[in-house]
Amino acid sequence: MAKRIITISREFGSGGHSIGLMAAERLGISFYDNQIITEVARQSGLSEEFIRENEEYASHSNSFLYQIAMSAAGSYGYPSVYQKLYEAQTQVIEQLAERESCVIIGRCADYILRDRTDCLHVFIHADYEHRAAHVLEKYGDNGKPMQQRLKDKDSRRRNYYRFHTDRDWGVCANYHLALDSGLLGMDTCVDLILAAARV
């Protein structure tokens, strides 16, 4: 195919992980979502637990303290632990793209790989009902109101993306293809991604 790397950004509960996995399987290429955590841990020396809690879901990426921690890095000549994490993540994603054809989920990969011409950048979203049903099926009920649960996770992703890329998350112009998985269904989403990647 012409586009050998597919990045997938997604609203929480839209099925972006599953759609990406199905696309990778149909193309016979690698799939990277949580596997990236292990690799970032190996290369950075940070613990997997820290990475899991602070990678794209960082709840504090919009907070004053986080921004201080990030910007203080330059002033003192050494990177904050958050900056170290983002840099390690960037490096791992760049290495993956250089090394092999693959599907990469989240983690600002669309932005990190924006200058490559062999990538297809995809955004997956869906209406509330479809996302709520998907989250319940996949993660169960954790006691929090569903509306809040979806909003919290997407807000963290939006803030993290905004902080590191200076772009707005979920805006059409940032992606080559954006799909409503609620209306289209997961199989059609995979078909459309594969058709677009052939260009």
Place this chain on the structure above:
Amino acid sequence: MAKRIITISREFGSGGHSIGLMAAERLGISFYDNQIITEVARQSGLSEEFIRENEEYASHSNSFLYQIAMSAAGSYGYPSVYQKLYEAQTQVIEQLAERESCVIIGRCADYILRDRTDCLHVFIHADYEHRAAHVLEKYGDNGKPMQQRLKDKDSRRRNYYRFHTDRDWGVCANYHLALDSGLLGMDTCVDLILAAARV
């Protein structure tokens, strides 16, 4: 097809008009872009010239005077001429959707028809280079810097959409399918729209 009405919102110069026309031809259904102006004129009594200048490109939709004119309507019990235009446009689009399968370009049709389940809402965008080349080829050089020309027209569409729908123009969540016509090419955009409309 399952979705018998396709609305196409588009960045200026992205080829949305041509893509919509090709999709309508391939599906053997009607195509409405400027044809809507004639129908709005017939139903509202407003002149085609006034409609052409003040429909979705209204340069003043973000201006204080426009907003006063719009909101004054309710206070005085009669609609301003701008409100009359938007209402006539809404009515024409609802009638078209009720009457026949069709492709409708712009004019907040995605919002006006949001509660129908037989519509596919599409957004078309492209990078600066593709849009600049398309505008030059289609409309020629009018002496204004191209960057400004693209920005002006999209700003007017964005403001008009925002004013009438209270939504943000060009945000993935508002559309079932968003396509980068610069990367994908017009023919592939048509293929993807047809595949999505089949669902």
